[in-house]
Amino acid sequence: MKNKLIYIITTLIIISISARIIYINVNKESIKAENIAKGDIAEIGDNFFDSSDELMNGYSVKILSSEIVKADDYLKKYGHSVDEQFYDDLSYYYIVRVSVRNKNNSYVGEKGINFQRWYIEGSDYILRIEDYAYSLANSIEGNSLSISLREDSEMEFELPFYVFSESHSYNKLKNDFSNLVITDYPVKIKMSLN
Numbered sequence: 001m002k003n004k005l006i007y008i009i010t011t012l013i014i015i016s017i018s019a020r021i022i023y024i025n026v027n028k029e030s031i032k033a034e035n036i037a038k039g040d041i042a043e044i045g046d047n048f049f050d051s052s053d054e055l056m057n058g059y060s061v062k063i064l065s066s067e068i069v070k071a072d073d074y075l076k077k078y079g080h081s082v083d084e085q086f087y088d089d090l091s092y093y094y095i096v097r098v099s100v101r102n103k104n105n106s107y108v109g110e111k112g113i114n115f116q117r118w119y120i121e122g123s124d125y126i127l128r129i130e131d132y133a134y135s136l137a138n139s140i141e142g143n144s145l146s147i148s149l150r151e152d153s154e155m156e157f158e159l160p161f162y163v164f165s166e167s168h169s170y171n172k173l174k175n176d177f178s179n180l181v182i183t184d185y186p187v188k189i190k191m192s193l194n
Contacts, residue, residue: 034188112149
C-alpha cells in the first residue's frame, strides 16, 4: 500500500512538472525583431540590452559604411601596430561607421548609448567592439565607449569589431549576411551591413 502511494505521488509530481514546462514553452514571449536596411535610420525607442534604465530612447542610428580591413593596415593608419594589441591572432577589423543622433533624450551627460553592448551578428558568429582600436579612431573624452550627446545633435563614430583569423575567415565574413545589433529587448533592432 505504501509503495503504491509513493508511486502515485511521484507520478503526479512528474505530470505536474511536465505540464508546467509545456505551458511555459507554449506561452513564451517571442522576441520581436526589426530589420533595418543599410542606409535607413533606426529609431531606438524604448528598447535596450540588459536593463530598461539604459535610456537610449530619443536616439537614432544610421549606418554610413562598413568594410573588413586588415588589422595591421588599420592600426598603421593611426601610427600603431598589431603587436601593441592584447590579442595574438587578431587579423581583421570589421569597421562600421555610424551616425548617431540625439533627437530628444534629455539625460545629457547621464545616460545614452554604450557601444560596448553593440555587436555584429552573422550566420554563426558574434563580433564585439575592440576598445583599443575604438579609442584610436574616435576622439571622445576619456575614450569612453559610452556616449551621451546633447539634445538635437548628431555625431559620427567609427566602430572597429575584432576578427580572429582562427575562427573567422575573410571570405566567410565578406560573403555572409551580417547585422549590427543595437538593441536586444523588447525589440531586437538589427541593421544590415550588406
